[in-house]
Amino acid sequence: MISQQSWADARRLWDFQQMGHEVRPCSVAIGLGSHDLGVADTTAALYRDGMAPLIVFTGATSRTTRDRMPRGEAEHYRERALELGVPADAILVEPNARNTGENITFSRALLADQGIEVSSVLLVCKPYEERRAHATARKLWPEVEWVCASAPMTFTEYVGSIGDDRLVIDMLVGAQQRLMVYPEEGFMIRQNIPADVAAAYRRLVADGFTSRLVPMATVRGRESL
Known part of the structure; x- marks a missing residue:
């Protein structure tokens, strides 16, 4: 659940x-x-x-x-x-x-x-x-x-179209991680991350939505999917 x-x-x-x-x-x-x-x-x-x-x-x-x-x-x-x-x-x-x-x-x-x-x-x-x-x-x-x-869809519509709730949330968490760590490695421009966004990310990681997180050792070597 x-x-x-x-x-x-x-x-x-x-x-x-x-x-x-x-x-x-x-x-x-x-x-x-x-x-x-x-x-x-x-x-x-x-x-x-x-x-x-x-x-x-x-x-x-x-x-x-x-x-x-x-x-x-x-x-x-x-x-x-x-x-x-x-x-x-x-x-x-x-x-x-x-x-x-x-x-x-x-x-x-x-x-x-x-x-x-x-x-x-x-x-x-x-x-x-x-x-x-x-x-x-x-x-x-x-x-x-x-x-x-991108497709002009609401969050609810998009989740329904994919049919895999956990996959979508895992992907969101993975995308957010990359926004936070990749600028330091030169992979993207730096982003201003609002405090409530960072807090939401941390809670989702703590709740186990981690399948799309990239290990930091990998980040240090190359960009990952």
């Missing part, structure tokens, strides 16, 4: 992750691979709305996606976007990235190889990872303007 306090704490982390950017047309949309196929749906919808003329889907597999997306996250995203009417020539696939930093650096390299000039990027990700993705992108590719976007 998940307590009312844990639900309230998870909602606070969710709210903090939301960047609240106003979506506008950008040079390219980059859809960050994950277990959530809804990222592909959102990216396709933004393409159809004229928010970007080109999509890059980026991602290999992880321990949470190797079974459900055996061909790789980016490839499954591409297939989903094609089903939703995005033309094949409007999609590039970056199949090797295994963490958010690689999503950005590998996508940047792919676009450069294709000779595509980029001044702004529509960064599409899971709703509870907007801030983490934005902080990483700003650190690794500061020359462009970043606009974050």
